[in-house]
Amino acid sequence: MAYPNTTIFNATIHNVTNLDSSVITLRHSAAGWTASVTIKLLISVVSVLLNSSVLLIHYFVPAYINPFSVYLLALYLANIFYILTSRPMEILDELYGLYPAAGYPLCMLYLYQKVSSIVPVLFHVLISLNRVWAVTFPVSYRQRHTRRLAVYICLGTVAYVHFLNLPPYLVDTLKYYPPVYAKYHDCGHVSVNFLDFPRVDEIINRLLPTFIVLTTYIFIIVKRWKRKAGNQVSASKSLTRTTQEQSLKTLETSRRSVKPFIVVSVTTASVLICYVPVQIVFFLVLFFRMNLPGSVYSAVTTLYSLEMIVDPLMWMCSLHRTKKP
Template sequence: MEHPNITNFSDTTINGNITDESIVTLRHSAAGWTILVTLKLLISVVSVLLNSAVLLIHYFIPVYVNPFSVYLLALYLANLFYILTSRPMEILDELFGLYPNAGYPVCMLYLYQKVSSIVPILFHVLISLNRVWAMTFPVSYRERHTRRLAVFICIGTVAYVHLLNLPPYLIDVLHFYPSVFGKYHDCGHLSTNSMDFPKVDEIINRILPTLIVLVCYIFIIVKRRSNRISASRCSTRTKHEDYSQQPGPLRRSVKPFVIVSVTSISLLICYLPVQVIFFLGLFFA
């Protein structure tokens, strides 16, 4: 998933004598079936199928729905929503020049991805914090963590994202981007960044959550190893052990750690490098 924020350009960034018309011609002259467009389409189709398959499995087999899996289902839904709302318009624009033909309302929907793309990142954080809670306070986790609480936390996270990010988004789409769209016939790629919000947005909504996931995952690995050492010295399980390792089939005790490993590593490998590069690009040309 590429970074949802806009790229910074001005009339003099590429060439001091470049004109607005040549920018539009340059971007749309490259439209067509390229390797990048084909790869984006393939990744989008695979992502939709995989996320939909997991959601259908949980729908037809309700026994798989537990307090912990609520966060996973929320992550799958957020991923699915992001892919279905942003990627088709992006591919159509690269193929046919969607925005000059469809108009600014479609551009507004595409720009909304800057808000919706934050939700999956925070769901990764919830998954990590959930495992930290389960391993640090297992008794409290068993007694208080229910499906209803998990659903409430997920809904609250979505509400938090929109309350924090919708005002800057509305300012952009109502007062700033209409002139950019009318000048360049482009949606979110060309901008002079009238506000300094992207820097704050990058730190609060992307870099900080990713660092939280990293710290939580390191803690989980250390705590899990400590629990295993303690268990090997005792004939019975201690109260300090991860709740996910309570008596039961081995596959049930391993599953939460495997899931948090996959979600954490995928976020760190696929998203952190892009975040760092984009953040540095906000300060250095």
């Protein structure tokens, strides 16, 4: 998974100071088969296979589809879309120098991954916030959280990402990028106008979502502990109320195909392991202009791409056995 601020990072680690016609040159020739290309290709193939497999399982076994699983399905669709629209061109360029012959429309599709890469990140936030609702207002959650509402929330998130992030990229693509592409005929060039946006992008679309996921998990742990303690105290005082809550809990368990707490736990762990390192690196580069070795960039972005393998695995690991009626 290519990190969206790759341009700024490469410009920094190569000490580029002279901007030729408002352009930063990122690649001059094809690299051919390398360990990095091989790893990228392997991760991409495995990611597509795993995400597609989970989607097919839900298609052939509709019983697995419930309000909570809608967020997971949306995440897997976003993962597949991102991989198919960005990774093939990236790998082919490293192998054969595809960019000069790609054509302007295909180049623009590749640059669109800077926007599409944000969607999976925010779907992880939705999973965490969904659990916050569930543990804070359990009765309201069971009564009001439906599959239709989950679909609307996912669609609203996609619309929010495009509304917030697409305009800057469109301005750069339509107004500033054409003369750059006409001169260099290479997707590896970007206009200087775009260089003012990555810091805001890093804070709003990367650091803030990660902070929300990590803090909400702590909140969920605390609320679960308090609720369990409260249930033990109130059990002897209100037997009728406890019976009703047990019935609602049984109904919810019969509807869901996964254990949501396991899902949010794996989500938080994967964000901490896969997202945080690359965000620390780019934060240092963007805000402190630090020059880090290229091997550091390669390592953290490879780790970042592993998230799309962990996503479908967390669903498989969180499945629980359901008793036959």
